[in-house]
Amino acid sequence: MITINEHYLKLQASYLFSDIARRVSDFQQANPDREVIRLGIGDVTRALPRACTEAFHKAVDEMAQDLTFRGYGPEQGYEFLREAIAESDFQSRGADITADEIFVSDGAKCDTGNIQELFSSDVKIAIPDPVYPVYLDTNVMAGRTGAFVDGRYQGIVYLDSTRGNNYVPELPSQEVDLIYLCFPNNPTGSTITREQLKVWVDYARDNKALILFDAAYEAFIRDDSLPRSIYEIEGARKVAVEFRSFSKNAGFTGTRCAYTVVPKECIAYDSKGGRQALHSLWNRRHCTKFNGVSYPVQRAAEAVYSEEGRTQTMELVNYYMRNAELIAGSMKELGFQFVGGENSPYIWIASDRDSWKFFDMLLNDAGVVCTPGAGFGKCGQGYIRLSAFNSNENVEKAMARIRLALG
Ligand SMILES: *Cc1c(COP(=O)(O)O)cnc(C)c1O
Numbered sequence: 533m534i535t536i537n538e539h540y541l542k543l544q545a546s547y548l549f550s551d552i553a554r555r556v557s558d559f560q561q562a563n564p565d566r567e568v569i570r571l572g573i574g575d576v577t578r579a580l581p582r583a584c585t586e587a588f589h590k591a592v593d594e595m596a597q598d599l600t601f602r603g604y605g606p607e608q609g610y611e612f613l614r615e616a617i618a619e620s621d622f623q624s625r626g627a628d629i630t631a632d633e634i635f636v637s638d639g640a641k642c643d644t645g646n647i648q649e650l651f652s653s654d655v656k657i658a659i660p661d662p663v664y665p666v667y668l669d670t671n672v673m674a675g676r677t678g679a680f681v682d683g684r685y686q687g688i689v690y691l692d693s694t695r696g697n698n699y700v701p702e703l704p705s706q707e708v709d710l711i712y713l714c715f716p717n718n719p720t721g722s723t724i725t726r727e728q729l730k731v732w733v734d735y736a737r738d739n740k741a742l743i744l745f746d747a748a749y750e751a752f753i754r755d756d757s758l759p760r761s762i763y764e765i766e767g768a769r770k771v772a773v774e775f776r777s778f779s780k781n782a783g784f785t786g787t788r789c790a791y792t793v794v795p796k797e798c799i800a801y802d803s804k805g806g807r808q809a810l811h812s813l814w815n816r817r818h819c820t821k822f823n824g825v826s827y828p829v830q831r832a833a834e835a836v837y838s839e840e841g842r843t844q845t846m847e848l849v850n851y852y853m854r855n856a857e858l859i860a861g862s863m864k865e866l867g868f869q870f871v872g873g874e875n876s877p878y879i880w881i882a883s884d885r886d887s888w889k890f891f892d893m894l895l896n897d898a899g900v901v902c903t904p905g906a907g908f909g910k911c912g913q914g915y916i917r918l919s920a921f922n923s924n925e926n927v928e929k930a931m932a933r934i935r936l937a938l939g
Pocket residue numbers: 574638639640641642664714718746748776777778779780784785789790
């Protein structure tokens with residue numbers, strides 16, 4: 533008899549986006565003349581930078597000729613891309629990361645989801661609340677949690693991100709082995725300072741723990757004093773793995789390219805307390821289960837680091853950040869408590885209402901779609917997330933409507 537992995541049965545069905553879609557469609561049916569503006573999505577809306585599409589086209593042409601055709605590439609990614617990443621994203625900012633510590637992949641979602649395979653099933657895990665659901669669900673699937681009770685999985689140490697701590701969690705009161713952090717944060721848009729990140733790195737070093745640092749929104753940081761990589765913090769090479777993606781900075785959500793950094797000194801322990809290099813474990817996993825990102829996509833990603841690519845990527849990020857400023861400015865004007873929008877494309881807005889009531893009000897009174905915070909965890913109750921991923925025109929229109937409806 534074929535039996536299933538019953539840990540899957542503990543997963544909470546996510547009704548978040550289907551609930552949103554249903555409410556929006558009900559609203560549209562009742563109000564066919566009203567135009568709805570969607571600021572709920574966490575997906576980019578603008579075209580790839582020209583430098584990327586040109587490199588992409590050129591690489592496709594190479595694949596069309598026997599002489600320049602490429603079959604399987606290195607699982608870890610082509611040297612040209614890994615070198616460009618190491619040099620531009622790390623070495624130029626004083627972070628000592630080399631090309632052979634970079635693993636190119638088809639997404640930070642997959643990497644943040646897959647990395648847990650390297651750890652034993654009884655590690656104690658700390659996960660922020662609210663959270664990008666991948667970290668939590670992949671550990672549920674792997675059997676590292678108990679049942680879901682009162683909105684939380686048993687066995688997980690939740691790191692509350694609230695107004696009280698300015699959306700940067702404090703160290704847990706009980707000892708943990710594996711820590712997920714994401715800054716700039718999705719969904720809150722909050723950022724972490726060097727000093728605050730150092731506290732976590734020191735904790736990991738003192739407790740033989742490991743930090744999984746998701747830096748998918750690094751490109752949106754405008755305040756130069758904020759760390760863009762955890763490797764800007766002294767000692768992080770031994771205790772941190774970092775995830776990056778071309779999805780949000782260069783619009784690769786539909787093109788698919790990302791990378792994970794596993795420094796050679798980064799270690800975890802075997803049951804006898806022996807030190808094991810995570811680099812060789814991740815390399816083994818990656819080569820066994822993954823056959824590399826397609827050559828044209830890696831050429832398109834490489835173009836992000838060309839002179840034109842840098843300029844165009846920056847323009848793309850600035851375009852969305854204008855929206856973020858506009859949203860933050862309007863929320864300020866309306867007197868809402870909020871975080872984000874200064875160094876991130878998300879604005880996390882508090883109210884004294886239930887998340888879904890807030891959602892319904894924005895939809896009914898302003899025709900604007902947001903994401904209810906409760907969908908990201910218990911601490912998200914009472915909040916909504918507005919996203920800067922839309923056109924400047926739509927965001928201007930949406931903010932004018934919200935000011936009119938709530939002002
Ligand atoms: C969008 C996003 C990613 C990137 O995912 P990809 O699979 O690379 O598209 C990673 N982490 C967070 C928190 C995100 O919001």
